[in-house]
Amino acid sequence: MGLPRVAQFRGGHFLQNPFLSGRTHIQGTPAFLSRRLSTKGSNSNKDQVLSSFTVRPVVRALATQASTMVKAIRVHELGGPEVLKWEDVEIGEPKEGEIRVKNKAIGLNFIDVYFRKGVYKAPTMPFTPGMEAVGVVTAVGPGLTGRNVGDVVAYAGRPMGSYSEEQILPANVVVPVPSSIDPIVAASIMLKGMTAQFLVRRCFKVESGHTILVHAAAGGVGSLLCQWANALGATVIGTVSTEEKAAQAKEDGCHHVIIYTKDDFVEAVNKITSGGGVHVVYDSVGKDTFQGSLACLRSRGYMVSFGQSSGTPDPLPLSALASKSLFLTRPTLMQYNETRDELLETAGELFANVASGILRTRVNHKYPLSQVAQAHADLESRKTSGSVVLIPDGVEQ
Numbered sequence: 001m002g003l004p005r006v007a008q009f010r011g012g013h014f015l016q017n018p019f020l021s022g023r024t025h026i027q028g029t030p031a032f033l034s035r036r037l038s039t040k041g042s043n044s045n046k047d048q049v050l051s052s053f054t055v056r057p058v059v060r061a062l063a064t065q066a067s068t069m070v071k072a073i074r075v076h077e078l079g080g081p082e083v084l085k086w087e088d089v090e091i092g093e094p095k096e097g098e099i100r101v102k103n104k105a106i107g108l109n110f111i112d113v114y115f116r117k118g119v120y121k122a123p124t125m126p127f128t129p130g131m132e133a134v135g136v137v138t139a140v141g142p143g144l145t146g147r148n149v150g151d152v153v154a155y156a157g158r159p160m161g162s163y164s165e166e167q168i169l170p171a172n173v174v175v176p177v178p179s180s181i182d183p184i185v186a187a188s189i190m191l192k193g194m195t196a197q198f199l200v201r202r203c204f205k206v207e208s209g210h211t212i213l214v215h216a217a218a219g220g221v222g223s224l225l226c227q228w229a230n231a232l233g234a235t236v237i238g239t240v241s242t243e244e245k246a247a248q249a250k251e252d253g254c255h256h257v258i259i260y261t262k263d264d265f266v267e268a269v270n271k272i273t274s275g276g277g278v279h280v281v282y283d284s285v286g287k288d289t290f291q292g293s294l295a296c297l298r299s300r301g302y303m304v305s306f307g308q309s310s311g312t313p314d315p316l317p318l319s320a321l322a323s324k325s326l327f328l329t330r331p332t333l334m335q336y337n338e339t340r341d342e343l344l345e346t347a348g349e350l351f352a353n354v355a356s357g358i359l360r361t362r363v364n365h366k367y368p369l370s371q372v373a374q375a376h377a378d379l380e381s382r383k384t385s386g387s388v389v390l391i392p393d394g395v396e397q
């Protein structure tokens with residue numbers, strides 16, 4: 001498919017790993033690569049390995065005396081994109097265990113839409129949305145070691161609040177960004193790429209010989225998921241809404257692409273698999289696809305329902321799983337990155353696959369942070385493909 005494949009031999013992989021050194025070749029499965037990246041020992045060691053041996057000026061963290069008033073997006077009431085307001089907010093200084101980060105790039109994710117609309121409940125009201133960003137550490141809290149002013153770091157997940165020029169974060173949620181990866185690229189893959197990682201490597205382990213179905217194959221997560229599954233040797237079937245998205249999905253390793261707005265995807269999958277069905281469905285569309293996805297599975301297949309871009313799926317009686325002895329899971333990245341070790345392994349494997357070319361990153365859309373309402377409108381109306389990145393106003397690219 002024109003994709004850089006993981007060269008495989010005896011079930012292992014072979015690639016150049018720029019995180020370990022410019023020359024080091026290492027062998028093993030992606031999990032092994034991740035372990036190499038993570039190394040044994042303390043988390044700070046792992047952080048050092050992940051940070052790609054970049055020598056950065058060690059400036060001890062001192063909270064500056066300057067004003068900590070920044071521009072951020074605030075939501076005061078739930079609703080459409082128009083509730084996203086560009087306002088001044090006071091973020092304060094980092095406390096013990098915390099850092100302050102000046103954001104260079106912020107990833108837009110469908111989950112931001114759920115919180116804005118109230119599908120998921122935000123912890124406070126008003127709130128600053130956003131679950132992912134890459135930036136430079138501008139201050140560290142008292143007594144904190146292992147993080148320095150000037151470090152380029154990324155985070156994805158909790159806490160919410162990345163739609164901001166600067167934000168305060170717990171130091172243990174960030175990972176150092178390898179110097180070989182541009183901050184905008186890093187912001188386009190942290191949440192989506194770590195999601196792809198846990199889906200194909202841990203939730204259902206994709207292997208050579210599997211046939212898989214990925215809905216919204218040209219979306220932010222979908223693009224990375226298809227590439228990763230292809231590299232693992234699976235036959236990948238993707239669904240998309242338009243010809244344009246179909247072309248992208250093919251480039252991203254889909255062996256078969258179904259335009260589910262025109263064709264019945266259950267019939268198409270049945271034909272492609274000669275009636276056998278697929279081993280796993282990765283369904284992020286939810287309401288519109290859920291029942292059809294179950295119909296596409298083979299006996300003992302895995303239904304991985306990890307999102308609801310079209311709405312929450314209708315309730316399902318347990319008996320619906322019985323006729324094919326199906327497995328059903330509703331996973332989230334938070335539960336697959338519960339510990340710092342899991343976070344470092346997931347991010348390490350993701351960064352390694354980006355650096356080696358196994359994963360092509362697609363920053364297909366950029367918006368100034370102040371214009372995020374337009375970005376939300378475009379994401380919700382299916383106008384976007386690949387990743388959408390928000391750039392804080394005034395930040396040089």
Ligand SMILES: NC(=O)c1ccc[n+]([C@@H]2O[C@H](COP(=O)([O-])OP(=O)(O)OC[C@H]3O[C@@H](n4cnc5c(N)ncnc54)[C@H](OP(=O)(O)O)[C@@H]3O)[C@@H](O)[C@H]2O)c1
Pocket residue numbers: 108109110111191192195216217218219220221222239240241242245284285288306307308309310311331332333334379380381382383384385386
């Ligand atoms: N469980 C987790 O931990 C986790 C983590 C990350 C993301 N997710 C989920 O993964 C999904 C993808 O997230 P993303 O940020 O990468 O978004 P995305 O896939 O780039 O955008 C959503 C896509 O869904 C498809 N879609 C189908 N019906 C839709 C509808 N009625 N309204 C809007 N979109 C519709 C569209 O693709 P087509 O035009 O091709 O149909 C659209 O481009 C979301 O459901 C998100 O909640 C879950």
